[in-house]
Amino acid sequence: MATSDSDALLVRQVRSGNAPAWRQLIERFEGRLLAFVDSRLRDRAASEDVVQETFIGFLTSLPHYDEKRDIEAYLFSIAAHKLTDHLRKQGRRPIDQFGSDDHGRPLDEVPGGARAASSIARSSERRREEEKVLGESMGRLVREWLARGDFDRIRCLELLVVKGWANKDVARSLGLTEQAVASYKFQTIARLKDMARRAGLSLDAVHEG
Structure with a gap:
């Protein structure tokens, strides 16, 4: 189903x-x-x-969004992927949690078959490389924030990343709005993605979830 005229106008205004x-x-x-x-x-x-x-993911993908596509369905597809990522991080199997969508399509797939040892080794090596680059990139960002006295941003990311707090808890603790916390997170992810890309890594190396 195509997006409505009002939704299409709204998307153009957001763009x-x-x-x-x-x-x-x-x-x-x-x-x-x-x-x-x-x-x-x-x-x-x-x-x-x-x-x-989900909304951050929508903003990130906005340059590639086709206005002929129903915006609500598009947002729900992003939410399903974010939900899948969240469940995976908890060690839960997404397909067991929510099966299929309204059209009978699975929202996630359970990988099948054993991986070859060489594939696992390459994956492990790649992960170490990603972690090294991301660690160095985050260090650069923190030094940059310290240099300009942006302590709110540092405390915000510490609570989000190190302690794993929810956005609203971080906002309450630091006296910020939830929008400000989400903005800090979005801007940091964008910077890390750019640094990862410059280092020759896939953008998937930096997760938004």
Whole structure:
């Protein structure tokens, strides 16, 4: 189903950097996305984070979004992927959690077959390389923030990354808005992705979830 004229206009306004349009898009779809995610996770704080990551994922993919595609279906597909990532991190099998979509298509696939030892070795080596580059990149960012006295950003990322706090808990602890926390996270991910790309790594090496 194609997106409605009003949704298409809203997307064009978001693309142009219209902040009120971005807030309107969130208000229009946040409730439905949250209900979908929370029905699977049964954890409100985690569900809110997944939904926030969904909107960040939408922003990241916006340059490639086809306005002929239904925006709600597109957002739900991003949410399903973010939900899959979250469940994998918890060691849970996504396909057992939410099976298939309304059209009977599986939302995730369980990998089959044993991996060859050489494949595992290459994967392990690649992971070490990624971790080294990302660690060095994060160190550069922290030094940059320290140099300009951007301590809120440092404390924010420490709570998000090191302690694994939910966005709203970080916002409450630091006296920031949740939008500010999400913005810090989004900007940091964008910088890390750029650094990873410059180092010749896949953008997938930097996870948004």
